[in-house]
Amino acid sequence: MTGEARRGYAKGRAKRVEILDQAMAMFGEVGYRGASLRVIATRCGISHPGLLHHFPTKGSLLLAVLEHRDEVDGEWFSVGEPTGVDCLRRLVDLAVLNAERRGIVELFSVLAAEATSAEHPAHAYFVERYRNLVLTTAVSYGEARDAGALREGIDPGEAAQQLIALMDGLQTQWLLSGCATDMAGVMRAHLQAQLTVPL
The missing domain is CATH 1.10.10.60 (Homeodomain-like)
Structure with a gap:
């Protein structure tokens, strides 16, 4: 060239x-x-x-x-190849990062709601994205359990669905509250109640 x-x-x-x-x-x-x-x-x-x-x-x-944003966030998320509790901690760090970029949070909140329609061009993307998010988060919870860091009686699959739903709900509350909602703080408290080790 x-x-x-x-x-x-x-x-x-x-x-x-x-x-x-x-x-x-x-x-x-x-x-x-x-x-x-x-x-x-x-x-x-x-x-x-x-x-x-x-x-x-x-x-x-x-x-x-959407792919560009996922690529950038994916590189950041995988630094150091975290597993188990470290992966769950990285999700709290993501909430901290998102609190500094309202535009991106707004983009995903608006598009995720629009894309529930099967005719939307991003429908398949969001279906796959949520499926992968829940699966990978369930793996992290499973790794935390195997390391003895997860409280008794907590199912990794259910906990993963709850955490992803909590993240999305907090983002909506954060947008509607004029960015006053402490997304990371609420997530940290939720996770800490599930773990036997400090987050």
Whole structure:
């Protein structure tokens, strides 16, 4: 690849990331249905056909936004390859991180609600995402149990469903309270009541 081709490729990648950032902000503001590709293109300083060159449909842009966010969070979450209690602790850390990025929390809350409709382009994405979240969280609870860190009588599968539901509910309360709800504090207290070791 020539130097000029490399610069063109880097410029294209940078524009793609800018489009994802602007789309993420707009989906968070007005939801998927209310977002306009033309407005997103204008915010990025490109034409509507220019945006379609990167993302041919609104649905493809939405899925790219969701995957981009998951990729970034996934890298952060897996640092040090935590297991068991450390993984559960990392979920509390995620609540701390989310308290600093209202736009992303709003995006996921709006889209998760919209995507309950089977016709929504992100429906399959959210079905799979929740399935994986509950499964991986259940594995963490199971590892905590095997290490003797989980209180007697707590089922890892049920505890995982409860924790993910608690996280989502807290995010909605946090958004509606003007960011006053202590998401991490409530999650920490919930988890600590389930564990035999300090969180």
